[in-house]
Amino acid sequence: MTKREFRGGRSAQSNEENIEILTGQRGSGLDRAVTYRDLASTGIATLKKSGSGYTIQKQDDGSNSAGVGYPTTPAGFEVHGGFSSIMLRWDAPKYRGHAYTEVWRATTEIFADASLIATTPATVYGDIVPTGSTFYYWIRHVNEKNKPGAFNATLGTLGQTSPDISDIIDDIGEQMRQSELVQDLTSDIDKVGARVDTTEQSIEYINKNGTKAYKALWSKKASASGITAGIGLIAKSDGTSQVAISASQFFVFDPNKPGNLTPALAIDKGKVIIPQALIESATIQIIQAQEITADYVKAGISIETPTLTSAVINGAELNIGYGGPYNGYHTRITANGVIYTDYLIASGGTLDNMTINKDCKIYGTLYGVDGEFTGTIHASQIIGDVVGAKGYTLNSINDSGDDDTSKSFNVLGVNVAGNPADDLSDRLLVMPPFTMHWSLTGRARLYFVATVSVSTGQKNVYSSRPIVSGESGSHGTEFIPSLSVKIPAGADSKLVTLTVTTHMTSLGAGNSFRTITLQAATVPVQIFRTSKQLS
Structure with missing residues (x-):
């Protein structure tokens, strides 16, 4: 960085060069001054209009996310597999300026194999994949400046979907068809009346590795009029065993409760019936239930219900009222809190930093501390400190060669109408500033006194600094600032006048003369009420 280019000194040339810098x-432009307009146009600062001009609106300390922080490392990352989707969830990020979260996926746990599959502002994501899939996942947060943070971990987090139950059933059916035990239970018994047949076998055979192996089979079958039932067991020396039951109905019951034959387990018409069960882990493809009580319910794709009662929904996107203009719905709430709706009814609440783009009708009372309007305001009645303005012409003054010690000039007169009957309060009238031109001949002292006065006695006075000329005389201008005066309440109209009095004292042996001029000009007169009260 080069040193500053400003020039030292107080000479006119130094000041001129520094102003140009x-x-x-x-x-080079590195030392160019930055104005409020520059800050506002670039979005660095927000300006607020005040009575003395513009000020920079104070930013908060971060609790309202005024700044944009660096994305934090994701926490609480979990992966849950279903049948056709894998659900990912994580804790909501707490840094300022969060925009969205990236979701990466791979078929291995090595990130080099991963690719970006989605971005979401929510804290959950459902990845729709085929049944029996295995994937690894990573996530990272991105802020509003598109700056990504660190990934949740170096190695991927495993997510798996369950295989299709029909495929599992088909696989078990194939194993049953190849089972010696099932073949034994389904073999025919001599169809003579009713008969029970028992089979007990201990078999030695050569397995696929060419070594001896053993298996033992026991079965008992019953047949009556062509209807068979059976039960059997088989154990193999390779560590496998099977138990098979051949029946159109199957019951398990407590024999110690002969008066209550409710089954603990039953199979009837291909369906398993369990009155009560304790299951630690289960995979169910389709479930129909009258009532479900659970600590946690996770859905990877969607939950459909006509009524959702006593719910706290965190980190979600809500779409309500099908058929509307916002993604096909009448009301839409995004995951980052933006609400879109085509109709809103509210009976209370607080709004901060709101922008109304189109027409707004207020049928009640509107209260405000201050504000700014750039358009036209139509009102049948305004009560309060409303600043009105009306243009008036200053009286021209051209008084030359006068040696009077003092002389007064009428600069402006304004008639103010009386108060409305329903607004009996004081008003404040503000006269405009103006500039007097003067010249002095001879050695003398001159000063100006400006007075704004009301016909009822109220007034405000301004006295200028003394002006002293030498023997050869001098000339110049005198700025008279804006003066205000309070007009007391009352039904009668009042005259407000602005006068200037010059006071001159000779300081030399001879006579001194002065010349006073004021150019006629149209100027605004302001009053803190409606401008209709000015006439």
């Missing part, structure tokens, strides 16, 4: 007309 500040305005960017001279030098």
Whole structure:
């Protein structure tokens, strides 16, 4: 970075060069002054209009996310597999300026194999994949400046979907068809009346590795009029065993409760019936239930219900009222809190930093501390401190060669109408500033006194600094600032006048003369009420 280019000294040339540097007309531009307009146009600062001009609106300390922080490492990352989707969830990020979360996926746990599959502003994501899938996942947060943070971990987090139950059933059916035990239970018994047949076998055979192996089979079958039932067991030396039951109905019951034959387990018409069960882990493809009580319910794709009662929904996107203009719904709430709706009814609440783009009708009372309007305001009645303005012409003054010690001039007169009957309060009238031109001949002292006065006695006075001329005389201008005066409440109209009195004292042996001029000009007169009260 080069040193500053400003020039030292107080000479007129130094001041001129420094002003050119500040305005960017001279030098490299690194020392150009930055104005409020520059800050506002670039979005660095927000300006607020005040009575003395514009000020920079104070930013909060971060609790309202005024700044944009660096994305934090994701926490609480979990992966849950279903049948046709894998659900990912994580804790909501707490840094300022969060925009969205990236979701990466791979078929291995090595990130180099991963690819970006989705971005979401929510804290959950459902990845729709085929049944029996295995994937690894990573996530990272991104802020509003598109700056990504660190991934949740180096190695991927495993997610798996369950295989299709029909495929599992088909696989078990194939194993049953190849089972010696099932073949034994389904073999025919001599169809003579009713008969029970028992089979007990201990078999030695050569397995696929060419070594001896053993298996033992026991079965008992019953047959009556062509209807068979059976039960059997088989154990193999390779560590496998089977138990098979051949029956159109199967019951398990407590024999110690002969008066209550409710089954603990039953199979009837291909369906398993269990009155009560304790199951630690289960995979169910389709479930129909009258009532479900659970600590946690996770859905990877969607939950459909006509009524959702006593729910706290965190980190979600809500779409309500099908057929509307917002993604096909009448009301839409995004995951980052933006509400879109085509109709809103509210009976209370608080709004901060709101922008109304189109027409708004207020049928009640509107209360405000201050504000700014750039358009036209139509009102049948305004009560309060409303500033009105009306243009008036200053009286021209051209008084030359006068040696009077003092002389008064009428600069402006304004008639103010009386108060409305329903607004009996004081008003404040503000006279405009103006500039007097003067010249002195001879050695003398001159000063100006400006007075704004009301016909009822109220007034405000301004006295200028003394002006002293030499023997050869001098000339110049005198700025008279804006003066205000309070007009007391009352039904009668009042006259407000602005006068200037010059006071001159000779300081030399001879006579001194002065010349006073004021050019006629149209100027605004303001009053803190409606401008209709000015006439």
